[in-house]
Amino acid sequence: MKHKKIIERMSLEEKIALCSGKSFWETQEFSQYGIKSLFLSDGPHGLRKQVGESDHLGLNASIATTCFPTASAAAATWDVDLIREMGDAIGKEAVKEDINIVLGPGVNMKRNPLCGRNFEYFSEDPFLSGKIGAAWIQGVQSNGVGTSLKHFALNNQELKRMSTNVLVDERALREYYLPAFETAVKEAKPTTVMCAYNKVEGTYCSDNKRLLSDILREEWGFDGAVITDWGAMNNRIDGFKAGLDLEMPGSKGRFDKEVKKAVEDGLLDERYIDQAVDRLLTLIERTTKGNKESVTKELHDKNHKLARRIAAAGGILLKNDDKLLPLKDDSEVTIIGELAKIPRYQGNGSSLVTPTKLSSLLDGIREYAGKNRFFSGYSLKDVEDDALLKEAVEAARTSNTVVLCIGLTDIYESEGFDREHMRIPANQIKLIEAVAEVNENIIVIIVGGSAIEMPWAAKVQAILHMQLSGQAGGLAAADIVFGKVNPSGKLTETYPFIYEDVVSSTYFNKNPKQGAYFESMYCGYRYFETAKVPVRYPFGFGLSYTEFKYSNLQVKKLGLYDVEVTANVENVGEFDGAEVVQLYVAASTGGVYRPSKELKGFAKVQLEKGESKQVRFNLDKRSFAVYDQDKKDWIIEEGIYALQIGASIKDIRLEKHIELEGEKPVRKNCSTWYYSLSGIPSRKDFVTIYHNYEDYVPQIKGTYDMTSSIKEMKETSLICKIMYKDMEKIIAKNNGGKVDYTNPGFRMLMDSASDNPMKSMPLFSPDSMPLNVAEFFVEAANGHMIKGFRKIIKSNKNK
Incomplete structure (x- = not known):
């Protein structure tokens, strides 16, 4: 052990106490041993430091810090350098506020679009989430403060999140739900990993040795500390054995007594506690190196500008008929929509940040527009208001151009509960349809951190999706609308036509205390592409004011499975701009079931008008591999693999094939659904790739226990x-x-x-x-x- 001498001096009671929080946000300190207290703060798109009454859901006041775009909006930039810069900015603010650990990022998969916390997660794709998450961690930790990669693992719903039991087959676990965590751990070395509330295979994450030790530490080489989500500790004795180091916010001594007795009775080896203490002492060393000299007086002003830049880089242009956008400066604009005046720029819950400044879309448009008028059009509560509707429609009737701001209001997505459907409020839909009848130049600005249905999309001319874009999001949207920034954001999740097209829609949250993942790894584009289900907007999609030409795809094998891929991208349009070049791998081996294609590389390229650049990708064994449950290892099936370069998963511009050596492909003996994806998977299908299991029976009088609510x-x-x-x-x-x-x-x-x-x-x-x-x-x-x-x-x- 690294800190053996200190640990030998500490009493058993002191060691146990160190492994439990002192207060809601602070760890214990023991000055006689030189052990400092750490201050932890919610993130990840800003800091939520509370100095008064504390809570874990964002209800009580916090100090003002920069509110950057939420994860869904930040990831839409597809720009790891920019996200690293965002992390660095948050890290500097943490140093300023004497925060040692920022609780983020969240890299859970967007299994289903109704998860209430999807705005806090990057993508439905593990490769993209892992790379973006790693960059964020590197940025924050470059300042001598720590991060907490969360929520490990399989926290994909808010309903019953503290008690649900997730059942998932091994290939889906390894190939879809864990890789983002694995990439972030291996590439960025986060100081802590935060365990989730839920159970996995019947064991709470806080007690789950397979997750916390076998996979995280032994397989991936994680050398940091594992902490609980706030209140996620199930059994402290089992937690020590599983590799759980720090319980937050602490049980005020309740678990301490149980742990001490377990040691004295020989039920818990003291070495588990010593190991946890050793890791916590290392954590203190790693997260108390913040340099106050790096914090300038202009920090918040500088970060406000950075937040604006990130929001603009993540703005996604979904539609632009007849090149309605960009508008010219001094254009006459009618702005409609209460969300343009009262911005929704972040989601509810523990990530709620008190911004240093706040700009609305109305503020942004008025920076550029000439004559402009504003009309609410609807109330933020989903109730009809005929007077507001009529006033807005009459204004639109006499306007050259209408900017209509719509989207999800606070009640639609939040920590603590899931969405009930994928629609925007009914009063907003009614407004869109009414305005579309009287005006042919409608620019829709969407706010909201999750996928939505858009049956009205054909009735408007332009759609700009800003998601939840932080304190400067209104300014960033205007920057795009008036052409000061060329949109370059791309979708990081699929937008289906209707919720019923989502494969898990018929069973998601129907038995919330037992989440059986019938669909395996077929989530998001992995399902839609493989099943050939049409979608409104595909993964990776986003328009630009300019055009890009792809050419000269070259593939070079550097080793058995090491492959270099290069291609040229040229800006052939009329504006400077940036393109997100995406690399997909599509296997044609005829062996185990797998998605028709998967993202395995991406690069954001800035190109001036007429400029051309080469992009380069390096693929390795994992880029082609599947997980073999019997061998407990990654394997390559011999056969043909297509390497596809495109502007989205649907817009493939270049393709070449390579042949790889490997194991003879064997078709898995399981339900045919996982090969055909015809219809909806069932329990009967699932047990063929999982194993038989008992369905959860809802508790009734006489069967309630301490897991009941x-x-x-x-x-x-x-x-x-x-x-x-x-x-x-x-x-x-x-x-x-x-x-x-x-x-x-x-x-x-x-x-x-x-x-x-x-x-x-x-x-x-x-x-x-x-x-x-x-x-x-x-x-x-x-x-x-x-x-x-x-x-x-x-x-x-x-x-």
Whole structure:
């Protein structure tokens, strides 16, 4: 051990205490050993440092820091250098605010477009997510502060996120859900990895030795510390054995007593605690090197400009009929849409940043436009307002050009709950259709961090998707609309025509406590491309004001599986611009089932008008490999592989084939669905690539346990129903004063609190709900009121 001398001086109690948080955001300190306390702060698109009352859902105030574009918008830049610069800026702000560890980035896969937290994740593709995530980590950590790669692993829904059990076949796990984490760990060496709340194969991530030690440390070589998501600790003794180092925010001594007793009784070897302490001491060394001299007085102003640049680079032009865009300076514009005036620039939850400045789309357009008028057109709550609608339509009727700002409002996507559908609010759809009847020059600006349905797309002339683009997003959108920036963003997830086209749509969250991933690795474009299902906008798509010509594809084998790919890209249009060149590998081996093609390289190339550049990609064994569960290793099937260069997954410009040596292809003996992708996969199909398993049976009176929640138990328990109503009143008191499920703050906190497993309730508020009280509610819900009272009495006697 690196810190053996210090560890030998520490008592067992001190070592255990170090592995548990001191406060909501701080770790323990032991000055007698030179052990400093660390301050951790939410991220990842800015810092959420709370200096007053603390919480983990973004409800209480935080200090002002730069609010950069959220992950979905930042990833749309496809620019690793720019994302590294963003990370560096966040790292410098962390140094300024005495923050040691920034909790991010999130690299979970966008398995289904309805996940409420998709705005915090980069992509539906693991290769892209891994590269973007690694660049962000490198940028932050270049300042001597740490990061926390999250949420490890398989956190792909918000509903029942603290108790759901994920069932996934080994190939999907290895080929789709883990590679982004693997790339970030190997290329960027994050100081910490944060375990997810959920179970994987029946074991909570906090207790999951296979994830935290066997894969993360032994296979990938991770040398940092593993920390819990806030309140994710299930069993602290099992956690130590699994390789979990730091429990946050701490159990206020509850788990410490259990751990000490386990050591004394011989149930836990003290070496596990020593190993965790050793890693935490290394973590302290790595994350207390921030240099205050690198922080200038102009930091926030500089970062505001950077946020604007990133937002503009991630803006995605989806449509531009008759080259309506860009507009000329001093154009007369009518701006319609409440979201143009009251910007939605980030999502709800733990990543909520208090911006240093905030600019709306209205602010941005007024920097360039000549005569302009603004009309709300709709209210942010999805209710019809005929007066607003009529006023906007009449204005559009007499306008040359209309800029219509629409998108998802706060209640549609948030940490704590999932979306119910893929549509934008109905009052906005009605507005689009009404305005389209009276004006033929409509530019739609979309805000929102997740995929949406666009049945109205044919009725408008131009569509610019800004996603959730941070505090300067309104200015960035105007930069694009008026041609100061040539759009170069590309989609990092597929936009289907309707939600029902998504393969998991019929079973996603239908049994939320048991997430069986019937579709295996066929998510996003891996499904749509392989199944040949038409989509509205494909993965990697995005238009430009200029045009690019691809040529001279060259493929050179440097070794058995090392391949160099080069191609030329020329700007043949009328504007300077940037192109995202994408490399896909398509196997034609006839062996195991696999997606028809997969992203294995990308490069963003800046080109002046008339300029040409060469792009270069290097492929290795993993670029062609599949995971063999029997051999527990990556293998290459011999055969033909197509190397495709394109502007999107649907827009392939160049292609060449190579033949690789390898193992003889063998068609897997499993359900034919995984080869044909015909129809919807079922449990019967899934067990052929997984194994047989017992379906989760919803708990009823008599079967509730500490993994049950108040929300579940209130259905059969009067006392839990009363508790639920009390929760509503208490939460409403701090969120508008009334019970209102259309209030995003109220709904997020209510869903999180009422659906929290009873075992976790004391971790967040042990003073207001001690463990014995949580146990009482479970016993009472099971009809054992007297037994419940005995637990309270017994616990009080032991105090």
